[in-house]
Amino acid sequence: MSTATTRPEQGSGPRPWALVAGGAAAVLLVAFALIVAERGLDRGAGRELAELVERHRLQAETDGVFFVPRVERAAVPVDPLDPAWESAPSIIVKLSRQVDAMPILERATVSSAELRALGDGEWVVWRLSWPDESPDMNVDSGRFCDAAALQFPVSGEAPHTMGDDRNPVHILHWKALWQKDVDEHFQDVQDLHPNYWADLYWFADGPAPYRVPDDFSDPRSQQWFAAFSAGNPVSDIYRTRPVEELSATGFGSLTSHRESVSDGRGVWRDGSWHLSFVRPLRTEDPLDAQFWRGGRGTVGVAVWNGGDGNVGARKHWGFWTAFELSP
Amino acid sequence: MPKRYNWQLGREMDYPFEAPPPARQVAYVFDTNKCIECQTCTVACKTCWTSGKGQEIIFWNNVETKPYGGYPLEWDTRLLAKTGPAAWKGTTLVTPTVFETEGDKQPPNGHRPAVDDYSSPNVGEDDITGTIEMGAAFSGVHPMWMFYLARICNHCDHPACLAACPRQAIYKRDEDGIVLIDQERCRGYQECVRACPYKKTFFNVISRASEKCIGCFPRVEQGQVALCVESCIGKIRLHGFLTTRGEPRPDNPLDYIVKIRKLALPLYPQHGTGPNVYYIPPVHVPNGFLEQLFGPGVEAAKTMYRKLADDRQLLGALLLSGASQRIITRFEVKGDEVLGWAENGDEVARVPFTEPVYIRKHYDEVHNVYRHNTT
Ligand code: SF4
Ligand code: SF4
Ligand code: SF4
Numbered sequence: 244m245s246t247a248t249t250r251p252e253q254g255s256g257p258r259p260w261a262l263v264a265g266g267a268a269a270v271l272l273v274a275f276a277l278i279v280a281e282r283g284l285d286r287g288a289g290r291e292l293a294e295l296v297e298r299h300r301l302q303a304e305t306d307g308v309f310f311v312p313r314v315e316r317a318a319v320p321v322d323p324l325d326p327a328w329e330s331a332p333s334i335i336v337k338l339s340r341q342v343d344a345m346p347i348l349e350r351a352t353v354s355s356a357e358l359r360a361l362g363d364g365e366w367v368v369w370r371l372s373w374p375d376e377s378p379d380m381n382v383d384s385g386r387f388c389d390a391a392a393l394q395f396p397v398s399g400e401a402p403h404t405m406g407d408d409r410n411p412v413h414i415l416h417w418k419a420l421w422q423k424d425v426d427e428h429f430q431d432v433q434d435l436h437p438n439y440w441a442d443l444y445w446f447a448d449g450p451a452p453y454r455v456p457d458d459f460s461d462p463r464s465q466q467w468f469a470a471f472s473a474g475n476p477v478s479d480i481y482r483t484r485p486v487e488e489l490s491a492t493g494f495g496s497l498t499s500h501r502e503s504v505s506d507g508r509g510v511w512r513d514g515s516w517h518l519s520f521v522r523p524l525r526t527e528d529p530l531d532a533q534f535w536r537g538g539r540g541t542v543g544v545a546v547w548n549g550g551d552g553n554v555g556a557r558k559h560w561g562f563w564t565a566f567e568l569s570p
Numbered sequence: 571m572p573k574r575y576n577w578q579l580g581r582e583m584d585y586p587f588e589a590p591p592p593a594r595q596v597a598y599v600f601d602t603n604k605c606i607e608c609q610t611c612t613v614a615c616k617t618c619w620t621s622g623k624g625q626e627i628i629f630w631n632n633v634e635t636k637p638y639g640g641y642p643l644e645w646d647t648r649l650l651a652k653t654g655p656a657a658w659k660g661t662t663l664v665t666p667t668v669f670e671t672e673g674d675k676q677p678p679n680g681h682r683p684a685v686d687d688y689s690s691p692n693v694g695e696d697d698i699t700g701t702i703e704m705g706a707a708f709s710g711v712h713p714m715w716m717f718y719l720a721r722i723c724n725h726c727d728h729p730a731c732l733a734a735c736p737r738q739a740i741y742k743r744d745e746d747g748i749v750l751i752d753q754e755r756c757r758g759y760q761e762c763v764r765a766c767p768y769k770k771t772f773f774n775v776i777s778r779a780s781e782k783c784i785g786c787f788p789r790v791e792q793g794q795v796a797l798c799v800e801s802c803i804g805k806i807r808l809h810g811f812l813t814t815r816g817e818p819r820p821d822n823p824l825d826y827i828v829k830i831r832k833l834a835l836p837l838y839p840q841h842g843t844g845p846n847v848y849y850i851p852p853v854h855v856p857n858g859f860l861e862q863l864f865g866p867g868v869e870a871a872k873t874m875y876r877k878l879a880d881d882r883q884l885l886g887a888l889l890l891s892g893a894s895q896r897i898i899t900r901f902e903v904k905g906d907e908v909l910g911w912a913e914n915g916d917e918v919a920r921v922p923f924t925e926p927v928y929i930r931k932h933y934d935e936v937h938n939v940y941r942h943n944t945t
Binding site: 346347385386387432441444447453455466468473475480554 | 586619620621622623624625626674675676677682683684685687688734736737738752753754755756757758759760761763772773774775776777778779781
């Protein structure tokens with residue numbers, strides 16, 4: 244299977260080195276210092292790396308490619324509200340209604356999202372923010388939660404419409420509901436309807452009204468959790484991460500990965516969602532998009548406003564955004 | 571959009587997918603004249619299939635009182651408010667189905683119930699159409715009416731739930747036409763909930779996925795009738811298969827009642843899904859109301875029903891309702907009995923046209939007690 248970020252060209256010719264002032268460059272300089280310190284590189288090697296990075300950055304800028312700087316691991320903020328994000332480079336991704344496949348999104352409520360990213364050479368963290376007046380964090384009949392996704396082509400030619408038969412995409416999907424599951428507890432019936440009461444759930448063991456999953460550890464009590472028993476990943480009552488990894492080869496083909504190394508966190512603050520998506524550059528999973536230091540790739544963004552009935556294909560999305568990871 | 575012939579509408583209609591009909595189609599006859607709204611069917615289904623957490627307000631089988639009852643609330647009238655009333659030219663539908671107004675970028679015409687709409691499954695119970703004058707009940711027939719409508723998934727020929735699912739997580743089984751939601755694939759988008767005109771798919775908040783009546787498929791696979799059919803106190807239900815590839819067979823009770831005699835009619839056929847629960851219309855209810863519910867065959871069905879006593883073949887087929895736990899695929903009227911056979915040739919029902927009557931003495935000498943007629 245081919246790769247999402249193109250490998251960096253080996254031995255590309257030297258380019259003029261220039262010091263550029265500004266937030267991003269400042270981050271980079273700190274980063275180089277940290278990398279040099281971390282790796283115990285001598286001054287000469289450190290300077291060479293700094294030159295290489297800056298060359299890439301300038302070329303990316305010239306090409307209109309979003310450049311993802313490299314900092315020391317400890318400086319990579321996993322918390323989406325970490326102030327360090329303010330000095331990370333950002334790009335505004337324009338979003339539009341999904342109108343290619345049934346069912347289309349009838350009304351747009353989000354026009355753009357802000358994307359930032361930082362890496363440490365082994366991991367990359369994406370920070371996505373978009374305005375949403377009210378957080379929608381739970382689901383019920385006719386009620387949907389806020390969500391967002393990043394997609395990466397597993398091969399270079401994948402269309403932004405979730406790939407196609409020959410060009411799969413790799414998706415990182417965050418849902419506010421899953422965030423609530425992880426932050427608080429599995430969102431149960433009583434979290435939606437505090438006064439719901441049933442005298443009996445077969446084989447459940449514990450005090451009424453019986454909490455999922457704790458009081459349903461007897462496998463017989465799980466017989467009525469049909470989707471969970473069938474292994475449906477959206478029905479996981481033991482969820483530990485708010486981010487799911489999926490593959491797609493076009494509309495309607497979304498399939499969860501059994502193995503997932505991605506994580507993340509979403510926080511709603513002052514009228515906006517702020518999310519982090521954390522994932523390693525390289526994995527062993529052939530379904531995953533792979534990244535290289537100094538490699539280029541593309542990322543697609545999708546956002547759902549649960550309060551306006553956004554779910555599934557009823558979503559906002561953007562075209563590919565080209566990016567380059569720092570060498 | 572591909573075209574499909576819908577025999578209930580007497581015409582072709584748009585449907586997003588092409589597919590041959592199943593080898594045979596699971597189908598049911600419900601006699602509304604006999605239902606007593608005891609809800610035994612509801613409890614049978616619920617106890618077995620939907621007694622888990624997250625299913626508190628989910629009833630795959632429900633029985634509601636028409637005209638005012640409905641679970642979920644106003645499930646049918648809200649759709650009718652969007653589609654307008656059905657119009658027929660003879661037996662051909664002239665108004666559009668739910669598949670013919672929204673284009674190919676939107677799911678079939680539908681509406682989303684709110685969560686509260688599920689919380690009063692018995693709303694309108696026993697309510698009649700209007701108030702009656704004091705004492706009118708004692709002075710003969712009064713014009714007010716109501717009737718009980720027992721409802722399950724219709725395992726439709728052209729399911730709207732299936733057409734609406736962007737993940738193709740809903741499928742219609744080739745062997746018997748039962749419509750199922752793949753519990754592993756569903757991601758809880760609730761498009762099926764919005765699209766099913768009968769509101770017979772449900773969102774489960776613990777699964778975070780949608781679910782629906784499974785037609786008791788594990789029982790059907792063993793030749794047994796559904797639980798809601800077997801448990802029916804009023805014996806209003808007959809469970810079987812319609813012939814789909816070939817002419818209807820007069821010795822198949824479902825073919826005979828539904829296709830050949832047209833005594834039992836589909837519910838809201840105008841929506842175009844080809845529903846497979848067939849109702850014998852309540853004979854005391856005005857046709858104006860019933861024709862919106864069951865289409866143009868109402869008066870003919872009522873007339874046939876009123877003459878059932880002289881129609882032994884039809885009455886014989888109906889007597890098989892509640893007569894066996896096994897699905898009857900062939901029947902025959904012989905003398906004063908009707909016989910029913912299961913798929914494998916076993917005789918599984920033998921029902922007399924006239925039940926024997928035993929009159930016992932007022933005084934029981936063995937037990938030294940008097941018998942009282944308490945009914
Ligand atoms: S069990 Fe039969 S009679 Fe009783 S409510 Fe259900 S359908 Fe009606
Ligand atoms: S009744 Fe509704 S849920 Fe059942 S098959 Fe028809 S459209 Fe689908
Ligand atoms: S057929 Fe089975 S699953 Fe469907 S309503 Fe009847 S009892 Fe419930």
